Amino acid sequence: MICRVCDSTRLEPTLDLGLQPWCNHFLKPEEVGTEPVYPLRLVFCHQCATTQLDYTVKKEVMFGDHTYLSGVTKSLSGHFKGVADEVDRRLGDRGRTKTVLDIGSNDGTQLKHFQAVGYDVLGVESSKTTAAIATDAGVPTVNAFFNLETARQIGRKFDAINAAGVFFHLEELHSVTDAIRECLEPDGLFCVQFLYMKRIVENLAFDQIYHEHLLYYNLQNIEALLNRHGLAMYDCYLAPIHGGSIIGFVGHQGAKAPTDRLRQMRAAEDAAKSNEIGTYHEFAKRVARMKEENLAFLADRKKQGKRIFGMGAPVKGNTMLNYFGVGKQYLDCLVEKNTLRKGLYSPGMHLPVLIESELPAPPDVYYVLAWNFKNEILSNNQHLIDRGVEFFFPVDPDKVAA
Ligand SMILES: [Zn+2]
Numbered sequence: 001m002i003c004r005v006c007d008s009t010r011l012e013p014t015l016d017l018g019l020q021p022w023c024n025h026f027l028k029p030e031e032v033g034t035e036p037v038y039p040l041r042l043v044f045c046h047q048c049a050t051t052q053l054d055y056t057v058k059k060e061v062m063f064g065d066h067t068y069l070s071g072v073t074k075s076l077s078g079h080f081k082g083v084a085d086e087v088d089r090r091l092g093d094r095g096r097t098k099t100v101l102d103i104g105s106n107d108g109t110q111l112k113h114f115q116a117v118g119y120d121v122l123g124v125e126s127s128k129t130t131a132a133i134a135t136d137a138g139v140p141t142v143n144a145f146f147n148l149e150t151a152r153q154i155g156r157k158f159d160a161i162n163a164a165g166v167f168f169h170l171e172e173l174h175s176v177t178d179a180i181r182e183c184l185e186p187d188g189l190f191c192v193q194f195l196y197m198k199r200i201v202e203n204l205a206f207d208q209i210y211h212e213h214l215l216y217y218n219l220q221n222i223e224a225l226l227n228r229h230g231l232a233m234y235d236c237y238l239a240p241i242h243g244g245s246i247i248g249f250v251g252h253q254g255a256k257a258p259t260d261r262l263r264q265m266r267a268a269e270d271a272a273k274s275n276e277i278g279t280y281h282e283f284a285k286r287v288a289r290m291k292e293e294n295l296a297f298l299a300d301r302k303k304q305g306k307r308i309f310g311m312g313a314p315v316k317g318n319t320m321l322n323y324f325g326v327g328k329q330y331l332d333c334l335v336e337k338n339t340l341r342k343g344l345y346s347p348g349m350h351l352p353v354l355i356e357s358e359l360p361a362p363p364d365v366y367y368v369l370a371w372n373f374k375n376e377i378l379s380n381n382q383h384l385i386d387r388g389v390e391f392f393f394p395v396d397p398d399k400v401a402a
Contacts (some may be wrong), residue, residue: 310369
């Protein structure tokens with residue numbers, strides 16, 4: 001295997017999460033027990049410091065028909081509005097209708113916020129079901145994988161390009177990055193959003209590691225990747241979304257000088273040794289300790305005769321459940337808002353997914369898999385907390401200083 005970013009062969013294994021099913025595919029009753037498993041293991045590149053998976057599940061398996069909808073949660077929608085407003089402010093007045101391309105546009109939630117401020121929008125989304133939802137909602141969407149070939153079919157340039165999260169899905173990393181350069185106006189703005197590996201390590205948010213996320217970025221390696229394709233980041237900030245994501249602003253190479261804020265964040269990364277192998281070996285040890293602590297907590301509550309439900313059926317929750325081995329011996333079910341997952345079972349642990357509004361009664365304990373929506377969950381469930389229902393957060397980003 002060679003590094004997906006720099007082609008080096010100097011790769012060293014760090015965290016091994018064992019054999020896991022593809023965690024995005026919740027199972028129909030007849031599929032339970034038939035799901036294939038694949039290695040889920042991190043390797044660190046000594047050349048460019050990119051942490052990545054050493055096994056690739058084919059993208060057609062992974063993104064053919066996923067059921068994740070970005071419009072379902074309120075706090076994500078608020079984030080998307082903020083991004084549209086900020087991109088618009090940065091582009092300023094162009095004396096004509098501005099254009100935006102969203103890569104991995106999902107159900108069109110992000111683009112609706114651009115439409116609201118007058119943009120001519122286009123989405124590219126690989127999931128057929130999700131692309132159809134967006135099109136029906138009035139958001140023009142191409143159902144395809146974004147790469148150089150798709151870019152040439154689209155055949156136009158955009159003032160803004162947005163890519164949230166897709167950058168770690170990408171099997172065709174170099175083709176996609178080239179395609180972004182081709183589709184970006186000379187003075188255009190590419191807004192790249194990705195989970196910040198520095199924060200994943202600090203939060204012990206190892207559940208963010210799954211087959212869909214082939215690559216894990218710090219500033220050092222994403223900047224190297226962008227530079228390799230004629231693009232350069234000139235500003236960025238850390239947003240709380242998904243426990244800590246970078247919102248980066250990128251232009252053609254040489255278009256803009258890096259801001260002081262970007263320089264400071266690069267320096268903080270160096271100070272935290274975020275691009276050194278030792279950090280990732282230590283991370284693996286901390287994750288193993290976390291497993292022991294979580295199992296001890298769940299066993300204790302079961303011993304007290306308490307009923308425990310999982311809160312949320314997020315894709316990342318399956319990494320945690322499967323690595324910890326948390327199944328029906330601890331949890332009765334997973335409770336979810338997204339009705340597309342109704343009646344399905346979690347891959348690996350085979351926990352049934354129930355819809356929150358249809359629950360006959362709450363449990364004694366919620367084991368919160370959707371921990372990244374902590375504030376929203378706590379405020380929506382204040383009436384349960386008042387009645388003594390315990391909410392346990394296996395990952396708690398509030399415990400880590402920003
Ligand atoms: Zn590398």
